[in-house]
Each structure stands twice: as structure tokens, then as C-alpha cells.
Amino acid sequence: MNGGIALGQMVQPKKVVEMEVQQGTIHIQHYCVYLIPVNHKPCSSVEAIMPSKPEILNRGTVARSRLFRADEIHLRFSNGEVRTYEKLCTGGPGAVLIVPLLDENTVLLVREYAVGIEDYHLALPKGAMDLGESLLEAANRELKEEVGYGARQLKFLKRIHLSPAYMEHGINLVLAWDLYPERLPGDEPEPIEVVPYPLDRLLELVMRPDVCEGRSIAALFMAREWLAGNLSLEST
Amino acid sequence: MNGGIALGQMVQPKKVVEMEVQQGTIHIQHYCVYLIPVNHKPCSSVEAIMPSKPEILNRGTVARSRLFRADEIHLRFSNGEVRTYEKLCTGGPGAVLIVPLLDENTVLLVREYAVGIEDYHLALPKGAMDLGESLLEAANRELKEEVGYGARQLKFLKRIHLSPAYMEHGINLVLAWDLYPERLPGDEPEPIEVVPYPLDRLLELVMRPDVCEGRSIAALFMAREWLAGNLSLEST
CATH class of the missing domain: 3.90.79.10 (Nucleoside Triphosphate Pyrophosphohydrolase)
Structure with a gap:
């Protein structure tokens, strides 16, 4: 494949993506391009440019019992999407x-x-x-x-x-x-x-x-x- | 080992347990006797006579959030021991x-x-x-x-x-x-x-x-x- 795109690499959005495919499937997903191998050749790298972690806007406990504690967390993802999630939190040392x-x-x-x-x-x-x-x-x-x-x-x-x-x-x-x-x-x-x-x-x-x-x-x-x-x- | 005790078998309590050991470690645990092999011979059976399941005396929800639900359960084990546990319960189909x-x-x-x-x-x-x-x-x-x-x-x-x-x-x-x-x-x-x-x-x-x-x-x-x-x- 030409263009120097490594396996798993994320490509920034472009209006036109031009590349030549010699072997493989080009898999267009939202604004990312992935190369999925069709043969058994081990991939040379699975590292990718990850988006930065979401920003935690605020958090608070929404339920608690003797053993469990559930927190609600408001997050803003690096693309601007805002979500509210719940997670179970631990208390002890592990x-x-x-x-x-x-x-x-x-x-x-x-x-x-x-x-x-x-x-x-x-x-x-x-x-x-x-x-x-x-x-x-x-x-x-x-x-x-x-x-x-x-x-x-x-x-x-x-x-x-x-x-x-x-x-x-x-x-x-x-x-x-x-x-x-x-x-x-x-x-x-x-x-x-x-x-x-x-x-x-x-x-x-x-x-x-x-x-x-x-x-x-x-x-x-x-x-x-x-x-x-x-x-x-x-x-x- | 004489006495016909299979690997993993539980033996009912006796005041005197008599057996001959040819090879192995006898492991006395409360009122059970286990044979733990000391050599590499695969065990012939890992089935055991399990105690019957604890009786559930009562249960009730003690905490709830949008995503999680914790129940408290009172149990009586087959040996008479009574315990109170908490568990996280599921809501959906899986x-x-x-x-x-x-x-x-x-x-x-x-x-x-x-x-x-x-x-x-x-x-x-x-x-x-x-x-x-x-x-x-x-x-x-x-x-x-x-x-x-x-x-x-x-x-x-x-x-x-x-x-x-x-x-x-x-x-x-x-x-x-x-x-x-x-x-x-x-x-x-x-x-x-x-x-x-x-x-x-x-x-x-x-x-x-x-x-x-x-x-x-x-x-x-x-x-x-x-x-x-x-x-x-x-x-x-």
C-alpha cells in the first residue's frame, strides 16, 4: 500500500482521501481510515495516535450501600461530545x-x-x-x-x-x-x-x-x- | 491410599478418622478431609458431595442508581451459619x-x-x-x-x-x-x-x-x- 499509512494509524479527516491499494481492505469509519489486512502477515505496529483523554467536567456520588458506591461523571470528549456515565467505585486498597x-x-x-x-x-x-x-x-x-x-x-x-x-x-x-x-x-x-x-x-x-x-x-x-x-x- | 476415599471427596465428620496413607497429604479442614496429591498423577475425579445451597431468608434493594442496583440478601448456610451479603443485580436481558x-x-x-x-x-x-x-x-x-x-x-x-x-x-x-x-x-x-x-x-x-x-x-x-x-x- 502506498502513502505510508501504518496499520492501525488514524488519518486526520480530509474531504478527499487519495491512496492506492495493493492488498488489503480500506475501511472508512467516520473520519478515520484503517487498513485491515486480508492475509496472515503479522501487523508491523498496532500503535495509533489516540485522541487525548476526555475532560472530566464534574463527578458526584449517586448511590451508596455498605459495599458499593456509584458515581456519576460528566465528560467532554476531545471531539466536543459531552456524555454522562455512571461507574462503580472501589473503597479499599485492592x-x-x-x-x-x-x-x-x-x-x-x-x-x-x-x-x-x-x-x-x-x-x-x-x-x-x-x-x-x-x-x-x-x-x-x-x-x-x-x-x-x-x-x-x-x-x-x-x-x-x-x-x-x-x-x-x-x-x-x-x-x-x-x-x-x-x-x-x-x-x-x-x-x-x-x-x-x-x-x-x-x-x-x-x-x-x-x-x-x-x-x-x-x-x-x-x-x-x-x-x-x-x-x-x-x-x- | 486405603479406605476408598476419592480425590476431592468430602468425608462426614467422625470423632475418630482412621485411614492409612501411602502417598499424599491428609488435609483436615473443619469437618472435611481432603486428599491433596503430592505427585503429578491426574486426579481421577474432582466431583465432591457439595453442601446444599444456603436458604435465602429475605432480600431487598438497598441502593439504586440509573445504572446499578444493589440488593442485600440474608442467607442461612446448611451448617446453620447466617450471613448478610450485598450483591449487584442486573436489569436487562444480558x-x-x-x-x-x-x-x-x-x-x-x-x-x-x-x-x-x-x-x-x-x-x-x-x-x-x-x-x-x-x-x-x-x-x-x-x-x-x-x-x-x-x-x-x-x-x-x-x-x-x-x-x-x-x-x-x-x-x-x-x-x-x-x-x-x-x-x-x-x-x-x-x-x-x-x-x-x-x-x-x-x-x-x-x-x-x-x-x-x-x-x-x-x-x-x-x-x-x-x-x-x-x-x-x-x-x-
């Missing part, structure tokens, strides 16, 4: 989700009742961080409370969000291995069932109807890639 | 998240502003279902609105939840392929940037700081397994 690896092919899951779906389900252990606690300290404490193991090795994997579109809530994924039995009392209403599961049956696991938590599924796939040596993590 | 496959190695992502994190991010297209719309119809409509493509082939992948512990919200993952250009007007405040990404660079993608949505990461890994022929889906 949360951790742990991938406890008993050995290189066994992950420890927990089965517990979840009031959101009003059913039992199978997922990775997780919990809120306490004030003053580091991310890895919180992960090890939750592991001891929910699974009955401590970890001699812990590593931050990635911070992910539940629904960036309307929730502030994120959770920090932590790998835990070199485990040893240690239990701390938790605040669960009934004993949590600990379920060891072989990672070489991960696809069977994620298709189970009682495995339904998106962030646990994401963390399990990422942990498997890390175990296979395909993910390099920065030291924490 | 939501869909689409994995648009331009070819067998190219997924189409969207970059848009998300007020939850107050930043732009890169994720799969998604949206709320309209009343009366089927799941696959909603997926195709959202695809046309956000990405500018329609799909001749659509397949339900899995329903996942954001946070089963305190949210009712789920989303239906849908694979879309055999795409053709077609645009429907959406309600976005500014044009959505469409970013093609090669699936053979999935690990690089999920480690990008602007890729932070857990459900998109889960869906991308599952789509890659489906493309590789490792996931069999029921016909919809």
Missing part, C-alpha cells in the same frame, strides 16, 4: 487472586458459594487486601485462609479489571508455588472445599459449567504459559 | 462479548475510552443485548456497530461471570468469523479505533498494559484453543 501451584501440573482451586450467582462455583482463591499489606503478603494470607497452604515463592503476574467500561475494580493476579501446609482462620461461613486440578486438563476445566469466573480462566491460561516458559515476568 | 476473527490468525480488537478506569484500553467488542434479540443476533449487531463488520458465522463459546461473589452480571462469549464489511450506527461518543492483532502474538498482547480486561483475555485464549481444534463446542 484485591488479589492467587494461582496456587502445588506442583508444575497441579493448581489448587476452591469451591464455594457465591451470592452473585446464588450457586456454588469452582475458581481460584482471592480476597481483599488489608490496609498496610503488600500485594504478595495479601496473596499469601488469602492462600493460608482459603486453601490451607503458604507459599515460599510468590510472583506478581498482571493486574486485570472486571469491566473497565463501568467499574473501577481491578484485581492483582499472583502466582504462588513452593507451597507448605499452613492455615490461618478465615471468615468463611462454611469450610471451603479445596480442589486440586491438573493443568494438562485446563480446557476440560474451563468448559465446566461450574467454572464461570472470567478472571480465573484468564489467570489459569496465563499461569500455564508461564509454567511453559512462554511468559517473562518482571521481578517484583 | 450482554455479549464477541471474538471477531478476520482470518485464522487475526482478531479485531477495539480501543476505546472506559470511564471505569478513566483511560483508553484495548479489548474485544461487547455490548448489551436488546430485548427480543437472540444472543447471536446481539453479537452480530454489536460487531457491525463497533467494528464495522458483519459475520456469516457465529458460535456461542461460553457464558462467564465478572465476579460471582458479589455480582449477578455475566457475559456471553461469541466467536464470529467469515466477516464482511457492514456498519450499523452505534451510540459511541467518538469513533472506535479498530485494531487487528495476530493471534500468534497473543502472549505479547495480554501482557500489554493497555490490555487489562480479564474477560477479553479469557475469551482470546479460548478462541485460540478453538481455532487450534482443541475445544469442541456444542452447536447452537
Whole structure:
């Protein structure tokens, strides 16, 4: 393709856009032009000139309960569009989700009742961080409370969000291995069932109807890639 | 191990538990006994005798905004423990998240502003279902609105939840392929940037700081397994 337009690059509006196409589909979207590849050649760049962030005109809390707070936010986008959105805000210092690896092919899951779906389900252990606690300290404490193991090795994997579109809530994924039995009392209403599961049956696991938590599924796939040596993590 | 206790099986409380251990760790947790394997042998079963679901004593709405509703629920667990929880409830008919496959190695992502994190991010297209719309119809409509493509082939992948512990919200993952250009007007405040990404660079993608949505990461890994022929889906 001539014209020097990189894949994903946004082109400023023109009344007439002139270019020659050698291979690909030109996709005109409002005032942007995208090149979508039709062959399998990896794109050379996915970076783009992003519009600047919307200006926050004002915000205020519109609903609050013991656990939740919803804020309303008025925004002006860089193109002048004004919108009003609601978002759920967090209160505490954050949360951790742990991938406890008993050995290189066994992950420890927990089965517990979840009031959101009003059913039992199978997922990775997780919990809120306490004030003053580091991310890895919180992960090890939750592991001891929910699974009955401590970890001699812990590593931050990635911070992910539940629904960036309307929730502030994120959770920090932590790998835990070199485990040893240690239990701390938790605040669960009934004993949590600990379920060891072989990672070489991960696809069977994620298709189970009682495995339904998106962030646990994401963390399990990422942990498997890390175990296979395909993910390099920065030291924490 | 003698005694016929299967992996993950729950044993009813006894004053004296007698068993012989040949290999493994016996993990006594309140009134349950679990066998956690210490070697790599895949567990033969992860099914367990689950306690019956808690009885819902009463529920009521404690906070409400234009978009959100929080309910308080009083529960009695099967062991007699009584707890009060809050959960976020959904209103509409549900939501869909689409994995648009331009070819067998190219997924189409969207970059848009998300007020939850107050930043732009890169994720799969998604949206709320309209009343009366089927799941696959909603997926195709959202695809046309956000990405500018329609799909001749659509397949339900899995329903996942954001946070089963305190949210009712789920989303239906849908694979879309055999795409053709077609645009429907959406309600976005500014044009959505469409970013093609090669699936053979999935690990690089999920480690990008602007890729932070857990459900998109889960869906991308599952789509890659489906493309590789490792996931069999029921016909919809």
C-alpha cells in the first residue's frame, strides 16, 4: 500500500482521501481510515495516535450501600461530545487472586458459594487486601485462609479489571508455588472445599459449567504459559 | 491410599478418622478431609458431595442508581451459619462479548475510552443485548456497530461471570468469523479505533498494559484453543 499509512494509524479527516491499494481492505469509519489486512502477515505496529483523554467536567456520588458506591461523571470528549456515565467505585486498597501451584501440573482451586450467582462455583482463591499489606503478603494470607497452604515463592503476574467500561475494580493476579501446609482462620461461613486440578486438563476445566469466573480462566491460561516458559515476568 | 476415599471427596465428620496413607497429604479442614496429591498423577475425579445451597431468608434493594442496583440478601448456610451479603443485580436481558476473527490468525480488537478506569484500553467488542434479540443476533449487531463488520458465522463459546461473589452480571462469549464489511450506527461518543492483532502474538498482547480486561483475555485464549481444534463446542 502506498502513502505510508501504518496499520492501525488514524488519518486526520480530509474531504478527499487519495491512496492506492495493493492488498488489503480500506475501511472508512467516520473520519478515520484503517487498513485491515486480508492475509496472515503479522501487523508491523498496532500503535495509533489516540485522541487525548476526555475532560472530566464534574463527578458526584449517586448511590451508596455498605459495599458499593456509584458515581456519576460528566465528560467532554476531545471531539466536543459531552456524555454522562455512571461507574462503580472501589473503597479499599485492592484485591488479589492467587494461582496456587502445588506442583508444575497441579493448581489448587476452591469451591464455594457465591451470592452473585446464588450457586456454588469452582475458581481460584482471592480476597481483599488489608490496609498496610503488600500485594504478595495479601496473596499469601488469602492462600493460608482459603486453601490451607503458604507459599515460599510468590510472583506478581498482571493486574486485570472486571469491566473497565463501568467499574473501577481491578484485581492483582499472583502466582504462588513452593507451597507448605499452613492455615490461618478465615471468615468463611462454611469450610471451603479445596480442589486440586491438573493443568494438562485446563480446557476440560474451563468448559465446566461450574467454572464461570472470567478472571480465573484468564489467570489459569496465563499461569500455564508461564509454567511453559512462554511468559517473562518482571521481578517484583 | 486405603479406605476408598476419592480425590476431592468430602468425608462426614467422625470423632475418630482412621485411614492409612501411602502417598499424599491428609488435609483436615473443619469437618472435611481432603486428599491433596503430592505427585503429578491426574486426579481421577474432582466431583465432591457439595453442601446444599444456603436458604435465602429475605432480600431487598438497598441502593439504586440509573445504572446499578444493589440488593442485600440474608442467607442461612446448611451448617446453620447466617450471613448478610450485598450483591449487584442486573436489569436487562444480558450482554455479549464477541471474538471477531478476520482470518485464522487475526482478531479485531477495539480501543476505546472506559470511564471505569478513566483511560483508553484495548479489548474485544461487547455490548448489551436488546430485548427480543437472540444472543447471536446481539453479537452480530454489536460487531457491525463497533467494528464495522458483519459475520456469516457465529458460535456461542461460553457464558462467564465478572465476579460471582458479589455480582449477578455475566457475559456471553461469541466467536464470529467469515466477516464482511457492514456498519450499523452505534451510540459511541467518538469513533472506535479498530485494531487487528495476530493471534500468534497473543502472549505479547495480554501482557500489554493497555490490555487489562480479564474477560477479553479469557475469551482470546479460548478462541485460540478453538481455532487450534482443541475445544469442541456444542452447536447452537
